[in-house]
Amino acid sequence: MTRRSSSRPDPVAFSTVTTTIPARLDRLPWSRWHWTVVVGLGAVWILDGLEVTVVGSVASRLAEEGSGLPITVAQVTGTAAALYVAGACLGALFFGRLTDRHGRTGLFLVTLAVYVMSTALSAASVSVWWFFLFRFLAGFGIGGEYAAVNSAIDELIPSRYRGRVDLVVNGSYWIGAMGGALLSVVALDTRLLPRDLGWRLTFAVGVVLGLAVLLVRRRLPESPRWLLIHGREREAERLVDAIERRVERQTGRALSPVAKEITVRQRPGVGFLEIARTLFTVYPRRAVLGFALFIGGAFLYNAITFGFGSILVEFFGVDSGATGYWFAVVAFGNFLGPLLLGPLFDTWGRRPMIAGTYVLSGVLLFLTAWVFGAGLLDATTMTMCWAVVLFFASAGVSSAYLTVSEIFPMETRAMSIAFFYALGTAAGGISGPLVFADLTSSGRVDDAVLAFCVGAALMVLAGLVAAVFAVPAERRSLEDIAAPLSALDPGAPAGPGRSGGRDGSGAPGEAGEGEYGDPGERSGIPGG
Incomplete structure (x- = not known):
């Protein structure tokens, strides 16, 4: 109603x-x-x-x-x-x-x-x-x-x-x-x-x-x-x-009745300045989290995908026309990760699963780099190593899109996704070739190992950021995680200054202050 x-x-x-x-x-x-x-x-x-x-x-x-x-x-x-x-x-x-x-x-x-x-x-x-x-x-x-x-x-x-x-x-x-x-x-x-x-x-x-x-x-x-x-x-x-x-x-x-309400002051939209202020002033920790997750994922994936074909051909003698079969195996591992691990993000929770998948995939890529550098792999075992790494990495990187979608207010949701997606895509499409293309195609084992280690290090770093900054958003309403910019207390006056949080400042702030929020960021999420 x-x-x-x-x-x-x-x-x-x-x-x-x-x-x-x-x-x-x-x-x-x-x-x-x-x-x-x-x-x-x-x-x-x-x-x-x-x-x-x-x-x-x-x-x-x-x-x-x-x-x-x-x-x-x-x-x-x-x-x-x-x-x-x-x-x-x-x-x-x-x-x-x-x-x-x-x-x-x-x-x-x-x-x-x-x-x-x-x-x-x-x-x-x-x-x-x-x-x-x-x-x-x-x-x-x-x-x-x-x-x-x-x-x-x-x-x-x-x-x-x-x-x-x-x-x-x-x-x-x-x-x-x-x-x-x-x-x-x-x-x-x-x-x-x-x-x-x-x-x-x-x-x-x-x-x-x-x-x-x-x-x-x-x-x-x-x-x-x-x-x-x-x-x-x-x-x-x-x-x-x-x-x-x-x-x-x-x-x-039959559906059960619902009593939980939210009061909003309707509005036509928000401008770029208010979106930027929301992301970087009201929710700075969440913005850092979004940066870390997208950059870490972009570099780990580019460390592997830029070298996939050339490593199989150069080091393991795979015919260039057959690399599609090997890539299909890796892609299958990528899909299984979100499929099998996804429910745990709703039960175990966002913070342990996001941090865990990022850190574990980075550590596994470090191990892959080590055994590859030691000459202990062939085409089959190398492909299996990649598939295992990306089983966890794919779940983590997929959760990056979930994260930036649910931790910012309703009015900025699509723009928040767009901003961090553009950031990650640009990092992968621009920095990736510059960093990894020469390393993985040089034909030198040490160069490929270095590429893996760079991607792995950034992935682990992103996981550590998530361990500190990730928001426990599991099973919570979007409005509880980040109140709409137009949210009001029920019964609060709808005057010109009342377009946001409970303090009348117009800034909804970090959810759950005192439980997991940053005391430096405002609180006041209904139901938080």
Whole structure:
């Protein structure tokens, strides 16, 4: 139930409202409706993994005579890859801002449409500039997906399931990577497909899957939490009523009543300065945590992925055309991590699981570097070592997206995800090649060992930061973890200065001060 402090007839009239909508969403049992949300929103990560892996796999084919595209390997793996990364960073920031201001639904339809169109036109490339342009635009759409989709998932999934669902959704990237690795082996076999057609069909597969996801998404609702804060609480009430009726039909159980309320002063949106102030002034420890998790993950993954193919070929004599099979094994290990460890993030808790997966994966990579440097591995055991390292690392890095999505206020959620995603993507796509490409392709064991150690050290450091700064957000409402900037005490005056925390300062502050918060950061989270 939602109560307005004014009775203006305009359905988008900004007022002060008291509501139980967040609590009603969090108390829902798992149902087929939630599966629809997960599939409709999360399947795009499979497309991202497919796309990135395919482009890397077909680079050598694109550079061959008769491919239909006059391009070099360096242009595919260098310029085109950098443009994809740049597009992803800019797309995340651009669409993240729009998602916070205009809602989740419209934006996650637009971002997927941009991706599908750009991938289709990449397949039709006949010139280098054409290929470069649509690789950039494909990245632009994918970057926007991370902001819009993670926001919507976290706001629609009940709090007790949020951790495992978010991890599996983000980890599903590796299903696409595994499929892309195997698909490239088939598509590049000239006994099956002509030299100028196979690589184009690999892009076409992504287009078909993207269109299927787009059809599912058209049935998904706007986030009731977003509607509530943006003056559309009547629409939010009708939507939650409909969701509850559907869940009751699907589960055969009547839902229990909810008493927990939150009072907000509705507003149209927040500006960049308020977003920056929230991230770096109100929640500095959480901002440091986001930086650490994304940077650590980016460097560990680049330490391995930049050297994967060249190490197998240079040191173990694997045929370059068969590396896709080996990569599929590593990708499978990456997906198993979030799938099997995800529930523990909701039961054991965020802090021990985030810190544990980061530190353990870093330590395991140190051990891998040592046994590799000692000459004790072959292609099979090296691949298994990578798979074990990334089993834990994938769960940890997937939780980075969960973390920055749930520890900042509702009004800044998409932009927070976009900011830290852009940071991590830029670190991986810009610093990664500079740091790791020469080390892992030099043919010298010591250089590859150094690359592993750099990635491992940053991963362990991020884990230690998480051990101190991670917020125990498991099974807690998003509004308890970080109050909306517009949250008020029930009954508090809705005057000009009352747009935020309980102290009237407009700053909600760190959750649970005295239990795990920073005394230097404000407290006042309802229910915290």
